[in-house]
Amino acid sequence: MVRIIMHGCNGKMGQVITRMAAEDKECEIVAGIDTCEGRLNGYPVFDSLQDCDVEADVVIDFSNAKAVDGLLENCKKRRLPVVLCTTGLSKEQIQKVEDTAKETAVLKSANMSLGINLLMRLLQDAAKVLSPAGYDIEIVEKHHNKKVDAPSGTALALADAINETQDMKYAYSYDRSQERKPREKQEIGISAVRGGTIVGEHEVLFAGEDEVIEFKHTAYSKAVFAKGALEAAKFLAGKPAGKYDMSDVISF
């Protein structure tokens, strides 16, 4: 039985994972961490990981970028593996992830769904053909009106996956409103839409002369992310220090 600490347990993702973990015979949430109260979770909830004295095998994190520094410091100190799903991290925080991974196992992924992780591979294949042929690449992502970071971590990860196949030649363009010139060849445009309860949509366009190839992923419920997070936690428990991602968990 894998013992999990749910960091951000009272948030939207924390609550979906709490429900799904209760039905899962291979894992158990033994404690939660959240700064806001008001949920009946069936496990003890602490204000911070530092205050939590419950023994566990792994932490799942869906919280807030501001909470990630303290989380990483504590996981490093306790050699506690962590599945890091929070998006909107700064460059400094991404460096902190690298440092933490020298001391404990860290699996960082902006999107825990099978579909997006498969899409990353498909995009790399497409980019190898379409980028040298001069196709313009644009990404459009849509999310609910409560999301605080833009563009989404997934949109950036999709752009990075493409860019890795092209020696990182693309710069990312988030806003053309101040420009009066045609788009650059070596850029990936990334646009963010926010509204209502959209769970998560990512569309990638390769636009060429007289043809457009479109790839699209739509998440219809947060359960696709929760399922991936629980699989990742089971995978990461007991693993040696190092940096992991969803490609280590999913076998295509």
Ligand SMILES: NC(=O)C1=CN([C@@H]2O[C@H](COP(=O)(O)OP(=O)(O)OC[C@H]3O[C@@H](n4cnc5c(N)ncnc54)[C@H](O)[C@@H]3O)[C@@H](O)[C@H]2O)C=CC1
């Ligand atoms: N990697 C993935 O597949 C996915 C990532 N996300 C990301 O996960 C994060 C959380 O998403 P939601 O659950 O929708 O947000 P949410 O706002 O509903 O939940 C976040 C929770 O974290 C808590 N929190 C804030 N500061 C904290 C602290 N210092 N310590 C502990 N808990 C703290 C909040 O009180 C809240 O309950 C976001 O960054 C989002 O982009 C969301 C869905 C999928």
Ligand SMILES: O=C(O)C1=N[C@H](C(=O)O)C[C@H](O)C1
């Ligand atoms: O905030 C969300 O909801 C989501 N965030 C992640 C991201 O920023 O990519 C993943 C998913 O799309 C939902």
